[in-house]
Amino acid sequence: MLRSHILLITIFSSAIVLALLSVYFQDQYLLFSIVLILLMMAPFFIRFERRKLDAKEIVLIAILAAIAAVSRVPFAPLPSVQPTTFVIIVSALVFGAETGFMIGAVAALVSNLFLGQGPWTPWQMFTWGMVGYSAGMLRNTWWMGKKLGLLFFGFVWGFLFGWVMNMSFVFGFMAEVSISAFLTAMLSSAFFDLAHAISNVFFLAVFGSSWVKILMRFKKKYGLLY
Numbered sequence: 001m002l003r004s005h006i007l008l009i010t011i012f013s014s015a016i017v018l019a020l021l022s023v024y025f026q027d028q029y030l031l032f033s034i035v036l037i038l039l040m041m042a043p044f045f046i047r048f049e050r051r052k053l054d055a056k057e058i059v060l061i062a063i064l065a066a067i068a069a070v071s072r073v074p075f076a077p078l079p080s081v082q083p084t085t086f087v088i089i090v091s092a093l094v095f096g097a098e099t100g101f102m103i104g105a106v107a108a109l110v111s112n113l114f115l116g117q118g119p120w121t122p123w124q125m126f127t128w129g130m131v132g133y134s135a136g137m138l139r140n141t142w143w144m145g146k147k148l149g150l151l152f153f154g155f156v157w158g159f160l161f162g163w164v165m166n167m168s169f170v171f172g173f174m175a176e177v178s179i180s181a182f183l184t185a186m187l188s189s190a191f192f193d194l195a196h197a198i199s200n201v202f203f204l205a206v207f208g209s210s211w212v213k214i215l216m217r218f219k220k221k222y223g224l225l226y
Contacts, residue, residue, distance in 0.1 A: 100132025
């Protein structure tokens with residue numbers, strides 16, 4: 001329980017830092033990203049401090065984060081359509097909330113090395129991290145065990161992701177921060193958010209079961225991240 005509380009405090013503290021720094025230090029996004037990911041990694045250092053960390057676990061997290069990041073690149077010509085969110089969700093379903101958060105945050109940073117860094121990078125790190133964290137926290141609920149429940153989860157996160165990114169746009173690029181500014185940004189991004197939501201549903205429906213089985217086999221065979 002202490003570990004979960006520490007992670008939650010770190011996540012929400014990161015969100016506050018995220019909003020404030022995006023307003024005052026727009027041109028320092030690279031440093032901003034590094035500081036934010038260090039904040040997000042802190043709970044993992046605390047968690048693993050009391051036990052010997054298996055190198056296989058570090059490699060697995062790195063591989064899944066790399067897959068999530070690289071899978072975004074071929075779909076770049078299709079706005080908001082990418083399997084990154086799918087990879088993060090299925091990884092969190094198998095390996096838990098903390099691992100899911102880490103994979104999501106790292107995937108955002110790494111993928112933008114190919115697609116371009118910017119003030120949006122730390123927001124993507126935080127939001128994709130929250131996708132993994134929420135999927136891991138809810139993985140043992142009855143409705144996440146149902147296919148329709150999982151598809152609904154992916155669909156909802158397609159919109160939530162876009163809404164958080166709209167906040168980055170309003171905080172970082174608009175002269176006046178107001179409710180009307182948020183509503184305008186949400187309406188403007190509705191098509192792209194819908195595309196993201198539908199792509200999540202597609203990848204989870206077609207590949208979700210097979211990916212979960214493969215990752216579960218690795219988890220059981222090598223005793224990873226229990």
